[in-house]
Amino acid sequence: MREEESMIQQLKEWLREGDFAKVRKELEPLRSADIADCMLEMEPKEVLLVFSILPKELSAEVFSHFSASEKKHLVEAFTDEETLDLLLHMQMDDRVDLLEELPANLVNRLLSLTEPSLRQEINMYLGYDEESAGGVMTSEFVAIRKDLTITEALETFRTSSYARVSSNELFVTDECWTLEGVVSLKTLLLSPTEAKVAEVMDGHYVSTTTSTDQEAVAKLFMKYDLRAMPVTDNDQRLVGVITVDDVMDVVVQEQTEDMQKMAAMTPSELPYLEQNIWSLSKHRIGWLMILMVTATITGGIISSYEDVLSQTVALAIFIPMLMDTGGNAGAQSSTLLIRSIALGQVEFKDFFKVLWKELRVGLLCGLVLALLNTIRILMISDAPLAVAIVVNISIVATVVFSKVLGGILPILSDKVGLDPAMMTGPLITTVVDACALLIYFALASLLL
The missing domain is CATH 1.10.357.20 (SLC41 divalent cation transporters, integral membrane domain)
Incomplete structure (x- = not known):
């Protein structure tokens, strides 16, 4: 703890001196969650400076660890150019989560900055129920066709812009994006290069549809010990993927809601310290009145x-x-x-x-x-x-x-x-x- 406090003080000193290279060198090796923890101990002006210093992709990862209210304050302080850079480097599920947490005026501002194609994709995700599989899935995944050879499949993975964020499981489709199976990178690497993907893929896979409740999705992850799950539309076409980190967020959210309900309170997604007394009272008074009468x-x-x-x-x-x-x-x-x-x-x-x-x-x-x-x-x-x-x-x-x-x-x-x-x-x-x-x-x- 003392080492962390000492590092934060050192970072603040470098920021005051304008030595941004040292700040970047100190923070880049850290995990994004640890960087976010450090930034939470800084003043708002210092936080904005750190965001401008860090690489764009790392900034987007760090930003995803902030609470809804903190994200709102940051977006309000960012310039349009900074906001657009942030959006472009965020994963799709993080973009959607951000837009669902922000007020309408900020959502409209962010959407107006994006290209029409990206805006259309974001609006499609926003159209899904927030607590459904469609609401928590991401479109950033690598899919390969079943008629490719192993060599072609590996080349498809290497050249994909989503290879960095993809899980170990790759999803296999036909030419119409109908889900056919799943294959791991390990299987591809160990298979004969001239073999077809259809020969080595696993046709017995676990999938879900966009309308499935997120709690049911979490149960499937636990039951089958999954790291990623494909999401299809009603025609069995692959439209997204849910990863285990998304499911962990769902589990925490569902557990929190259950605890609040069992304590006779209306669930709230905001952290305790970010709610004022009126909000806290509103979530409690209803059941208190009912229980008092009964x-x-x-x-x-x-x-x-x-x-x-x-x-x-x-x-x-x-x-x-x-x-x-x-x-x-x-x-x-x-x-x-x-x-x-x-x-x-x-x-x-x-x-x-x-x-x-x-x-x-x-x-x-x-x-x-x-x-x-x-x-x-x-x-x-x-x-x-x-x-x-x-x-x-x-x-x-x-x-x-x-x-x-x-x-x-x-x-x-x-x-x-x-x-x-x-x-x-x-x-x-x-x-x-x-x-x-x-x-x-x-x-x-x-x-x-």
Whole structure:
């Protein structure tokens, strides 16, 4: 950390002295992500200077590591010539990501600077759903025809302008760009030079279409351990490629959204520190209002059993513990099942397996908690024996119910097309609290 701070101070000093050659020599060997980290510690004027000093291709790579708000400020500060250079040296998927993050006035400005052919291609990508395979794919890939010889195929790769950014897998098409198979560079290098590509390609490939949801694409990458995946249109023509680095961004985005939904918040793509208090409040207040209103159900249950509470005041002491235990038990199961569904490990066909497993887990956990609670009551509480029995039976019943509900609710939500994270997180606590009180007071009325 100290070495990094020392280097940043040295870079700033060279920039003040106008010794740009030393700045370039120091930064060029670094990875683009590390250069971006260094630039984040600089003043805006210094950042602009560094962008003008670095090679154009490296500048474009560094730019892709900045956040949306930082990109916006930089584009506003760049001249038209600098902006055009940046766009031309960016990969297509990074260009599209940039334009999707910027306000409309800046998008129009950037598009007006580009050639009509490039503008048309960018507009085509912008037409895809942002969360679909078409929205995350890139058009910068190397494709070879199946009727070429190995020598011709290797020459096609060498002379391609996309060879530098291409993955190890090359996609094979016919003369109409219909996807036929995939072949690795290693296979081409080790095959006889006079052989045809069709003879060495793998016709068993994994592909997707432009309309496929990005989360489904990420699952395919994980299932088949892919580094790149071809994307076709409805006529099986190759139109783009999704690489593993794009999928990593998708996975992080989907995980972030799920965490926010499970915490009863509307998802936001902006980093926390870049949101003002109004934006943060807007994303939180909706579910807070809903949960506050639904919480009146628990209040209604308590008021309807006032006569039971008035006769045995000791019952009130255990209400918070019982509600918290039920909520925590349900949250454990729902979190585990939501993650399992996201990873494709659990499907609707596993409904009864999950039900039976959570039923037994809930019973085991409930009995252990009841035993621990019995020891606690005997040691530090003077509650009547009848109350202790009611509380312990309620704990077992509540934990079993919470575990089962937390296990099956995500599966049912996913089956009907609802987001399990959105439906499960906010609902578990409210439903479990209400049911825990009903179980508790019903047993109290029956036994006391």
